[in-house]
Amino acid sequence: MPKLVHAADLHLDSPLVGLERYEGAPVGELRRATRGALDRLVELCVNEGAELLLIAGDLFDGNWRDYSTGLFLCERMARLREAGVRVVWLRGNHDAASRLRKHLRLPENVRELSHARPESVCFEDLNLVVHGQGFPEQAVLEDLTRRYPAAVSGAVNVGLLHTALEGRPGHDPYAPCTLSALVDRGYDYWALGHVHAHEIVHRAPFVVYPGNLQGRQVRESGPKGAVVVTFDSAKVTGVEHRALDVVRWAKVRVEVGDAGTLDDVGDAVQRALVRESALASERLLAARVELVGPSALHAALRADPERVTQTVRAAALDVDAGPVWIERAVVATRAERLDFGDGVSAAGPLGELAREITALKADPSTLATFLAELPALAELFRKYRPAAGSEPVAEPGALLEDARELLLARLAELESG
Ligand SMILES: [Mn+2]
Helix, strand or coil, X not given: CCEEEEEECCCECCCCCCHHHCCCCXXXXXXXXXXXXXXXXXXXXHHHCCXXXXXXXXXXXXXXXXXXXXXXXXXXXXXXXXXCCEEEEECCCCCCCCCCCCCCCCCCCEEECXXXXXXXXXXXXXXXXXXXXXXXXXXXXXXXXXXXXXXXXXXXXXXXXXXXXXXXXXXXXXCCCCHHHHXXXXXXXXXXXCCCCCEEEECCCEEEECCECCCCCCCCCCCCEEEEEEECXXXXXXXXXXXXXXXXXXXXXXXXXXXXXXXXXXXXHXXXXXXXXXXXXXXXXXXXXXXXXXXXXXXXXXHCHHHHXXXXXXXXXXXXXXXXXXXXXXXXXXXXXXXXXXXXXXXXXXXXXHHHHHHHXXXXXXHHHHHHHHHHHHHHHXXXXXXXXXXXXXXXXXXXXXXXXXXHHHHHHHHCC
């Protein structure tokens, strides 16, 4: 069965500004990663015997710093030509026509769709048509699909589009359109770009984001790559995501509740990194480590971030599954929960508060007068924290428990510095 490969958001030669800030960052390796991932994409197309490679925008990160970016692409596209792979691409917000001032002619197997109007390319040998329009300028705020042509009946129809759909968190709302409009268009496959996380938004017909080809920061963590689409002369028969990244970004949360010493924390971090590194299968793992959970070490960890960072780095050196670079170590622990009994017998404000709350629990009428004040408080709360205003009001007992936990934990934190 014939195959096509759908990729987007390659951001080739993305400069990754700000990496120098990080001590010991493998800057060269990180900067070369977008090229390495393109190499793996080409390899995938050749090995799978793909007929077609579709690139749904943001092939380039912006205007090229020099011509080496364009030459690198020309060379890889020529390799695809030798393997008989045809390429269709269009521009997104990053490589919009108005932003890219340098230009090189790409090999003849590569076809760019117009950024002035929707265009269709028919591959008669495959009985497949690709429709699409690129971005003339960065901020396209109209729905480009309104002018996309009707489906060609009897053929497999693919829509190529750079879009945020109805809006995706963390992504500019460019070329907005509704999912139902795409579904109703009568195409078999919508090859989308712009959103950097892989997502099969809809099946029958398929509406798919492949995600970006290579993560560039910790927000873009997990496997990154492209989608292999199989089709016959009438329909799309399968969709499969393939990891093609050469550097794997990861947020690694490490529970340190059981750790009694900083060495124990190092052990827990080492174990977590061994697991994560195995998932990255020999790629460079770029990890942000977050220490989480209630911990007896909370105050100590917070007091000496430098020691925490070096402890985490030392743990990363002890991982032999693959290379690990620690982007950052974050202390997100909290103080351990206090035993209520201890609170009551404690001296100072902690004990006083605990005793007050115990007394309140045993005195329903006083509690009732407090609760009578709650609607007014809730109103104030809504005024200053509108987003939280819709939270359901718990029953009095649970409310009192929450208040006790919160206040005692805060006080204990203050007392322990
Ligand atoms: Mn984009």
